[in-house]
Amino acid sequence: MILSATSPSDDSPAIRSRVAHPRCAGAFTEAEAQARGCTLARADHGAVGSPEHIELFLVVDSGGTIRDARFRSGAGGVLLAAYDAMTELCIGKTLTTLAITPRQADALLRQGGSEPVLALGDDADTPYYVCTKAAERAKIPAKTADPAAPAAPAPAPWTGIGLFEKVRRIEGILDQHIRPALASDGGGLDLVDLKGDELMVQYHGACGSCSSSIGGTLQFIQDSLNNHLGTTLQVKVAGVESPEFGMT
16 A cells, blocks of 8 residues: 545644644664664655655564654655654554554544544555554564474465565565575665555665666566465566556
C-alpha cells in the first residue's frame, strides 16, 4: 500500500493544528538510540524526491517495544498530518503489533470529532507499509535457544500469512541472496509496495543509474524470491515505464 492520504479540504482545525505543530517530525541516529539502551529501526517509502516520500525512525527496546518515533518527509497539508499521526501511534506498540492504519490515524487527528478528516477508502484498515518495513528491519538481540525446547513448527504457507510476515520473508531472501550481490557493485534495493503477487522495488546507488540493473538482474531477483518462497511474485521497478520489463 502506498502511504498517502487525501482530504476534501486541508482547512479542518485538526489538520491545521497538526501541520502547524507536528509532534513527531525529525529523525534519530543509531547513537541516540544506543544511548537509550535501544536499537534503531529505519525505513523509507515512496519515490525519493516525491512529496509522498517518508523516512520513519523507530527507537526499539530489547523487548521489541517502540519507545519513540520520528519521521521526515517533504509532504504538506493533510498528508503531513497523516504521517505525523501515524508516527505518533507507533510509540508504545511492539514490533509484532505494529499495524497502524489510516482509520486509526484519522481517529487520532479528529480526537473524538464525528467527521473524518482523512479520505478513507478501501485501504482504510490496511496497515501503513512503511511501518511494516521498519518493523521488519529492526534488529533485536536474539534469545539463546534452549536445546531442550521442541522443534519450531514448519512455516505457514504463503497464502495463509499476513502482510507483515510476507514482508519479513521477502526481506530475509533479499538480505541473504540478493542485496550482497548488488552491494558488491555499489548498489542496493528497497521494497516499495506489495499488492497481491505484485512486488514493487526501487534500486538505489549504482544500480539506480544502470540500465543493466533493470534488465540484467530483475529476472534473477524474481526467480530467487519465487524459488525460495514458493511464490509467483511479479517483481516490478517503481518509476520505470518501459513495457519491456512490465514495470510502472
